[in-house]
Amino acid sequence: MAEFYAQLDCPVSVACTGAAVVDVLVRAPRTLPAPGESKIVDAISLAPGGCGINTAIGLARLGVDVSFWARLGADGAGDFLRNQLEGHRVRLDNWQQSPERTTKSAVVLVSESGERAFLRTSGGGNALSLDDFEHAEWSGIRHLHVGGCYSLRRLLDVDLAQALRLARAYGVTTSVDTVWSHDDNWDTLLPALPWVDHLLPSLAEARRLTGEQDPEAICAWLHGRGVTTVVVKLGARGAFFSTTQDRAASPAFAVPGGRVVDTTGAGDAFCAGYIAALQVGRPLPEAVRWANAWAAIAVSALGATTALHDREQLMDRLEEGVI
Ligand SMILES: Nc1ncnc2c1ncn2[C@@H]1O[C@H](COP(=O)(O)OP(=O)(O)OP(=O)(O)O)[C@@H](O)[C@H]1O
Ligand SMILES: [Mg+2]
Numbered sequence: 001m002a003e004f005y006a007q008l009d010c011p012v013s014v015a016c017t018g019a020a021v022v023d024v025l026v027r028a029p030r031t032l033p034a035p036g037e038s039k040i041v042d043a044i045s046l047a048p049g050g051c052g053i054n055t056a057i058g059l060a061r062l063g064v065d066v067s068f069w070a071r072l073g074a075d076g077a078g079d080f081l082r083n084q085l086e087g088h089r090v091r092l093d094n095w096q097q098s099p100e101r102t103t104k105s106a107v108v109l110v111s112e113s114g115e116r117a118f119l120r121t122s123g124g125g126n127a128l129s130l131d132d133f134e135h136a137e138w139s140g141i142r143h144l145h146v147g148g149c150y151s152l153r154r155l156l157d158v159d160l161a162q163a164l165r166l167a168r169a170y171g172v173t174t175s176v177d178t179v180w181s182h183d184d185n186w187d188t189l190l191p192a193l194p195w196v197d198h199l200l201p202s203l204a205e206a207r208r209l210t211g212e213q214d215p216e217a218i219c220a221w222l223h224g225r226g227v228t229t230v231v232v233k234l235g236a237r238g239a240f241f242s243t244t245q246d247r248a249a250s251p252a253f254a255v256p257g258g259r260v261v262d263t264t265g266a267g268d269a270f271c272a273g274y275i276a277a278l279q280v281g282r283p284l285p286e287a288v289r290w291a292n293a294w295a296a297i298a299v300s301a302l303g304a305t306t307a308l309h310d311r312e313q314l315m316d317r318l319e320e321g322v323i
Pocket of ligand 1: 202
């Protein structure tokens with residue numbers, strides 16, 4: 001175990017980008033108040049959110065040297081995200097806020113059982129574009145992660161492909177997490193697939209993207225289009241991972257405290273655990289174990305990253321074992 005700690009102390013630079021949102025988390029009542037009424041709820045809190053931000057924080061809490069790349073609004077929500085990332089020691093060396101942009105916020109209604117419902121606007125969000133990749137400082141970066149690729153509206157289709165291709169040209173490995181595409185633009189990921197080393201979709205997203213139903217067929221479809229490693233997230237059933245040589249299921253871990261409080265950001269924590277493990281040279285099955293363990297911790301508290309503290313916590317969970 002000491003070897004794991006030592007490995008995580010190595011400075012490894014991961015550039016992370018993707019969805020960046022301010023979440024207003026509400027412990028939702030069974031019914032919403034009628035117009036003119038008010039209702040007491042157990043908790044309302046503000047939290048950093050969006051797949052990209054959540055994964056960056058999840059990596060920082062594991063001691064990984066990580067930067068977050070974004071183009072956001074010069075507004076209260078943008079300032080909040082900047083403060084949060086700085087507080088978590090996420091570097092902002094490819095970060096810009098400007099008045100003509102709007103930073104996205106969402107109201108997240110969390111039910112007693114941990115299920116979520118969202119109220120959100122369609123515009124705004126991280127406006128990072130290919131141009132920002134072309135002018136980026138790549139030295140020292142070993143891995144690039146794109147969290148919630150469909151939310152980067154200025155980096156779709158051939159532009160995303162070109163950005164990942166550029167990363168590869170700098171010797172940087174790449175990973176992409178999908179997100180449900182509310183614009184129904186699933187195919188905009190296809191040109192980028194040959195440049196994706198690790199694709200980490202949820203089962204629902206992978207089904208929609210590929211048209212296949214079971215994880216093996218999904219992985220075969222994606223390998224056929226150039227993805228090297230596919231890891232399909234299966235919620236409480238853990239994950240299924242596949243390369244052209246190997247494939248296996250990896251079960252979920254028991255949730256600390258024994259109760260799922262909020263599944264917000266489970267998939268994003270999963271990506272953070274996975275990337276952290278790969279950066280310290282863990283083999284693929286072990287990286288998927290780290291991913292499942294870090295995600296099981298994430299679902300134990302309200303908010304995407306609230307429960308994620310440090311790498312000792314991950315090591316303890318790995319020792320506790322799977323469900
Ligand atoms: N009930 C649970 N118990 C233990 N682990 C869980 C549970 N639910 C989810 N997880 C962990 O979280 C991971 C990601 O969950 P899920 O498959 O829902 O991904 P996702 O849809 O991308 O999540 P998100 O909605 O956060 O983006 C799972 O692979 C698993 O490791
Ligand atoms: Mg997800």
